[in-house]
Amino acid sequence: MTKLSWGLVGGGAGSQIGPAHRLGAAVDGEFAFVAGALDHRAEEGRFYGRSLGLAPDRAYGDWREMLAGETGRADRVDLVTVATPNATHFEITKAFLEAGFHVLCEKPMTMTVEEGEEIVRIARATGKLCAVNYGYTGYALVRHMRAMVARGDLGRIRLVVAEFAHGHHADAADADNPRVRWRYDPAQAGVSAQFADCGIHAMHMASFVTGQEVETLSADTVSCIESRVLEDDAMVNFRMSGGAVGRLWTSSVAIGRQHGLSLQVFGEKGGLRWAQEQPNQLYWMPLGGRLEVIERGAGGLSPEADRASRVTVGHAEGMPLAFANIYRDMAEAIRAEKDGRAMDPAADLYPRAEDGLRSMAAVFAVAASGKAAGQWTDARPPMFRD
Ligand code: NAD
Structure with a gap:
């Protein structure tokens, strides 16, 4: 090859x-x-x-x-x-x-x-x-969450709770450091700082796992460090195309939080909980059942999760291997195109330009809603509106 x-x-x-x-x-x-x-x-x-x-x-x-x-x-x-x-x-x-x-x-x-x-x-x-x-979204257990939702393990999805909150810009004495300041300057960063930088990862992951798009949102944006023009913290409520309710918190002033990306999905039949800093364990609670820890690399996971795992159960996999899964998906897509064949469906998971566009529409909706005291705002890109 x-x-x-x-x-x-x-x-x-x-x-x-x-x-x-x-x-x-x-x-x-x-x-x-x-x-x-x-x-x-x-x-x-x-x-x-x-x-x-x-x-x-x-x-x-x-x-x-x-x-x-x-x-x-x-x-x-x-x-x-x-x-x-x-x-x-x-x-x-x-x-x-x-x-x-x-x-x-x-x-x-x-x-x-x-x-x-x-x-x-x-x-x-x-x-x-x-x-x-x-x-x-390249993490094996994020892909497994998506597969569990798609095959109906959770039933209808009621609620998604996403976070991406870190504390790396929390030092007010350092806020004027040029390496930090540009991020909160509209001339260089655009209409949003923390949501555009981190919040969109969490919102995209909510869509990726549930298979639902964000349609409307209401945002409370705030500059906890007052000299900042753009937000360093945001709480965003949203509604999704399949009826799920979304809650998203993103922050850069949450001292003690490191990377701080996590996702919880609650359906009629069970709930899932995953956090990026412990990416090799997924917590699954079926309604009326017992809490189960799903280990990455264990047998019997979805084809999507199996394909995304490289080392055996009990050994940690981390962020570069999640990125590797995006590259591996793309390699499969490029090879399938060259060979004139259909690509492996378990690889057809890399985020597309359409996802990038949806995020931009959400960024502008968060900025507009934040300025309008949380007014509910259409979060869809114009080209995807009915
Ligand atoms: P950085 O400032 O650390 O590095 C940027 C690099 O790009 C530097 O080496 C710089 O010299 C180079 N560069 C700048 N302008 C260039 C040009 N015109 N042509 C060629 N090289 C150029 O930035 P970073 O933190 O690595 O972020 C880069 C991008 O990656 C940003 O868009 C950021 O949002 C994104 N990012 C994504 C993730 C993720 O998880 N997906 C994480 C961190 C950063």
Whole structure:
């Protein structure tokens, strides 16, 4: 089996998310890392690319050079990951899609709903894969939750409770540090800070697991550190397409919370509880039954969870392997397209441009509702309204 080839934009030396992408893409041996424009500074990007083993002519100085260089090659990359700061996602993703590359874009996919709709239209018109890195949906037990809901174990879903609350921006004395301040500056971050950064992961996961879309929401947004223009905490109530009620708390001032992503799903017949910091255990309580701990890697889980597990039960799997599952899904989709066959349904789970667009619509709805004292607001992108 020949490897697919992979290129990375962003993710330079010292970046937060670059290493997780390189690990995730490499784990299964599906992708060879052959091209990159890794840094906003051309020379640093070229140097770092070469230090990671890229050939000198494919360690590019910027993404436009990479686009031109790769477009002209017979062995052009099969997939490009965009892991640059948010405001650049739209133009880089658009350019690579239009040039015929498959793209995995970091979240948030765009800065506006209009840009999100354009990316969806371009992906549909070109037929290229456009995925968005809601990488936490790659955890085996998140996929198992989705499978349990889909096969009816919980019955009708009544309630979803999602959290993504950390405490890493809680120091008021550090709020003016430029590395923190830009995140709460509308000129650089857009209409939302904490919800756009973290809340959308939790909201996307609620949709991924329940198979329902968020239709309307009411948000209470607040800047607990008063000098901040954008919110550092939000409580969002929402209603979903299948009738589920949603509650979501996101915060960056919750001191003592580390990553703080969790999901609880309550149906007519049982409840599920999962937390990203203990991702190898899922708590399942059937109505009238006993609490059961479902261990990742145990026998008899869903095909989706089995496919997403790499090491045997009792050994921890973590975030880079969740990202690896997004890459593995995409490798299967690319190979299925090349071979002209249907893809493995257990792999057809990677988040799409449509998910990125829905998140952008939710970001704008949260910002609008927060300003309007929690007024219930349509959270659907215009192109998905009836
Ligand atoms: P970062 O600031 O740590 O790193 C950004 C990297 O991109 C740097 O190496 C920088 O030099 C490079 N860069 C900037 N502009 C560039 C350009 N025009 N061309 C090429 N390289 C460029 O940022 P980060 O925390 O790694 O975040 C990057 C993206 O990943 C953001 O959109 C963020 O929201 C997202 N992210 C996602 C997750 C997740 O769980 N999916 C987690 C963290 C960050």
